Amino acid sequence: MKTPADQAASWLGQSMSHEHHDDEAVATHRYRAVFISDLHLGTPGCQATQLLSFLKASPCDHLYLVGDIIDGWQLRRRWYWPQAHNDVVQKLLRGARKGTRVVFVPGNHDEFARGFIGHQFGGIEVVDEAVHVTADGRRLWVTHGDYFDGVIQCAKWLAYVGDNLYEFTLKLNRYLNHLRARFGLPYWSLSAYLKHKVKKAVNFISDFEVAVAHEARRRGHQGVVCGHIHRAEMREIEGILYCNDGDWVESRTALVEHHDGRLELLHWGASTSGPARRAALQAVSA
Numbered sequence: 144m145k146t147p148a149d150q151a152a153s154w155l156g157q158s159m160s161h162e163h164h165d166d167e168a169v170a171t172h173r174y175r176a177v178f179i180s181d182l183h184l185g186t187p188g189c190q191a192t193q194l195l196s197f198l199k200a201s202p203c204d205h206l207y208l209v210g211d212i213i214d215g216w217q218l219r220r221r222w223y224w225p226q227a228h229n230d231v232v233q234k235l236l237r238g239a240r241k242g243t244r245v246v247f248v249p250g251n252h253d254e255f256a257r258g259f260i261g262h263q264f265g266g267i268e269v270v271d272e273a274v275h276v277t278a279d280g281r282r283l284w285v286t287h288g289d290y291f292d293g294v295i296q297c298a299k300w301l302a303y304v305g306d307n308l309y310e311f312t313l314k315l316n317r318y319l320n321h322l323r324a325r326f327g328l329p330y331w332s333l334s335a336y337l338k339h340k341v342k343k344a345v346n347f348i349s350d351f352e353v354a355v356a357h358e359a360r361r362r363g364h365q366g367v368v369c370g371h372i373h374r375a376e377m378r379e380i381e382g383i384l385y386c387n388d389g390d391w392v393e394s395r396t397a398l399v400e401h402h403d404g405r406l407e408l409l410h411w412g413a414s415t416s417g418p419a420r421r422a423a424l425q426a427v428s429a
């Protein structure tokens with residue numbers, strides 16, 4: 144017969160040997176679904192450490208990787224793959240192994256994966272697009288969004304030029320934030336600010352959003368989840384719920400579905416350090 148001490152020891156042993164011990168310790172929520180995109184793993188801009196802490200704190204039943212997960216464009220030019228990027232991939236694979244349904248919808252930066260539609264990588268399903276049904280029965284069309292980007296579709300070389308300019312802005316951004324951190328100022332995204340200003344001026348964002356929402360309606364869905372333009376958003380466009388889960392280069396945002404079907408756009412802690420801040424999830428929209 145087991146003594147209480149034996150039972151405690153075996154319970155402790157079990158919990159200690161649990162592979163997710165660390166993860167469970169920081170997990171504050173379990174979501175029904177999590178949507179993330181535009182991680183751009185393989186580039187210095189990717190905020191992999193922050194992403195990893197978000198993933199650890201946000202276990203879920205369905206995880207959608209909505210494109211531009213691994214940046215094949217940048218990797219082809221210059222190989223960049225630090226340990227933190229490995230850790231993210233391993234976390235995703237482990238999630239799939241542990242019962243999370245992980246769905247990968249490739250984007251334009253990881254279009255190499257579009258050659259493997261219908262296949263699985265370690266339990267991660269690769270699909271061209273998906274339909275997610277929320278707990279309250281809404282059908283959300285899941286697509287990266289680059290099919291709506293006229294510039295990228297019509298002239299790929301132009302997109303490459305824009306990409307180089309973007310890389311430069313991100314470099315400047317890292318430098319500025321390094322200085323800001325020294326002076327104790329919080330993180331601030333220069334590139335997000337610039338792009339917001341510039342693209343707003345040419346109405347790119349609103350054109351994109353309306354085009355995506357219209358296509359979702361044409362297909363008979365109640366909403367759409369996309370990424371691509373690195374601008375997190377959740378709003379209704381002519382009766383269609385338009386959701387953009389943002390990115391992990393600038394804004395560190397994710398779309399989550401709670402178990403009652405409620406959708407929420409999350410912005411992962413604005414600071415890069417401090418356990419209290421790390422744990423802080425700020426809802427930017429309900």
Ligand SMILES: [Mn+2]
Binds near residue numbers: 210211287289370371
């Ligand atoms: Mn993209």
